[in-house]
Amino acid sequence: MAETDISRPADQASAAADLEKQQYVAPACPTRDRLGPQSAFKSLGLLDRFLAVWILLAMAIGIILGNFVPDMQRALDRGKLVGVSVPIAIGLLVMMYPILCKVRYEALHEIFQIRRVWVQIGFSLVVNWIIAPFFMLALAWAFLPDEPELRAGLIIVGLARCIAMVLIWTGLAGGDNEYCAILVAINSLLQMVLFAPLAVFFLDVISGDNSPGFSYALVAKSVGVFLGIPMGAAVLTRTVLRHRLVLGPRLYDGRFISLISPLSLIGLLFTIIVLFAAQGKQVVHQIVSVVRVAAPLAVYFAVIFAVTLFVTYRLGFDYPVAATQSFTAASNNFELAIAVAIATFGENSDQALAATVGPLIEVPTLLGLVYVARFVARRVGWKEGLVL
Template sequence: MGSSATVAAAPSAAPGGIGVFEKWLSLWVGLAIAAGLFLGTMLPGLFEGLAAIEVASVNLVVAVLIWAMVYPMMVAVDFASLSHIGDRPKGLVLTLVVNWLIKPFTMAGLAVLFFDVLFAPWIAPADAQQYIAGLILLGAAPCTAMVFVWSQLTRGDATYTLVQVSVNDVVMVFAFAPIVAVLLGVTDITVPWETLILSVGLYILIPLAAGALTRRHLARGGADADAAVARFTGRVKPLSVLGLLATVVLLFGFQGQVILDQPVLIALIAVPLLIQSYGIFAIAYAAAWAWRVPFNVAAPCALIGTSNFFELAVAVAISLFGLSSGAALATVVGVLVEVPVMLSLVAFANRTRHHFPAA
């Protein structure tokens, strides 16, 4: 998942390397959802005013919050690690195949199956198209920062994890917009290319460039460069956390009445997400086992495809379809279900590590 987590270990880190915020992310998101529903019901005028602060299909309030979320994780990405791209070729091949040739298309297929067919009796066609769009955006955005956490919890190869994140970020710059446009077009959802490209620039290129420049500045400390990066990301992490929770409050403030009228909606959206997450992990993990990939590469390789860069998905959904859209709602449900799913998969991976070759 791309989340607010970074390589840096926060002071509140729990045993095993995952911070208190990450460990209880679903709880914090649940509380933010409740706050959004309450405030949206009590102060509808406030949310209408926030929605109006928009330029060229970009809501400026949300843009600032998304940048606050994404920037710290981009500082953690070290493109110098690309010099190690050939050190673990099997794991990298599996990561790229799963993330870009399998995951987006299986997510789109599941979304269509459930919302156009299985759930069709309970959901209006127009709403179903919105939920499909949100799920497609999640499927086309592989995880960035939280992979460091999952890798640490499985004692993964730190250098390999850094390489796979850096490579995926480079691929995402060029592949995200075309894949999303193709899949949305196949599902008969009209997407303005200019808005999609603008979203990629705003929420991938600019934060990535800002993170690289910040890392370069911090790295002037020489041997203490990694420590300087860790200290910096630790300091800015609270901004990332607040950005995530504030975005969730905003989204559910706009969606409040829809959700209160259809409380089962969140569960319906979660069903294909859960199937996709466990299915993608199974594909990548089984392939790594069959190819005799060492466990410290196989585990992070499988986990990066399972997790999502939901900050990007949320931002693009808002830019393309609006704050009160079903697409934006679907991307936030991805945040809600991700951490419990990922922790269960980390536990499974650790229990089955003896089936893989040692490093």
């Protein structure tokens, strides 16, 4: 009896330790500290607080440039990198680099040893590669039954899983950047393999649109350039500056990250300006088509996000991971979608127009959903570390 009483605390401690290893809790402060006690608006930095304003201004500037500056599109298309104009490529690389510098790559091997991570990755794969693309396909047919070209562009957007902007939305919403980096890496690899056959299956087999074949090389090169280059640079930067004691953890996580963080917003706004400058005339001259494409996109972003957030809450995911899951599911890689649409159907095609409308709707919608996620987490008292 005495032995049983003595060993019981040890057994309980061992069980608690095993349970802790099975859980994946974001390596940060509790939800209240992560989101802050004040409103979502006030808890954001000055630049992020008015991000919607900057984005709308960038869109307006781009459309004005595209419509009133002679030969704007021709000038932007003089140099291309993996089918995308060089200015857009530069903007994307600048946007990605600071965010990826924050990811704790040195801790990823520990995260992959946690069983619950694999459950969450499996959940993400189902939502991203089965539910979301088929939902976009259904919306494309429901809203655009008489417009096969616009419908094809919308389907392409649904197949391009996000590998860039989701890092920004996750950071603003108080999500888990490390887990987001894992999903970004997985989706990037899967896009190289799955994008082309899924495009053929969705467009030719299901829709019967008889679209031209998609290039595996184009998708693989696009992902390799727009994710591989900034991620490689970020890993090298973090290894040299933080872990080789050039700066050390304190200066790196403090001053260096603070110094380069504004580059993400600068890269985003520059990319939006150039993107809309290149397609500005089409956006204005085909306003009816823009509105018809915008409607299913808005429904897609809102529904996928809301359903994913609700399901993850019911499953017991902690808030940072749930937010990351929701934004990953709702976001799309509009840069890749535009590049593929232009390379396959041409710059002035309706497919390219539909892909270009993607960021016009996605950016303000997902920014609004950042506030929704933060409000919901605070309203329901969403805690971290809930067990499945």
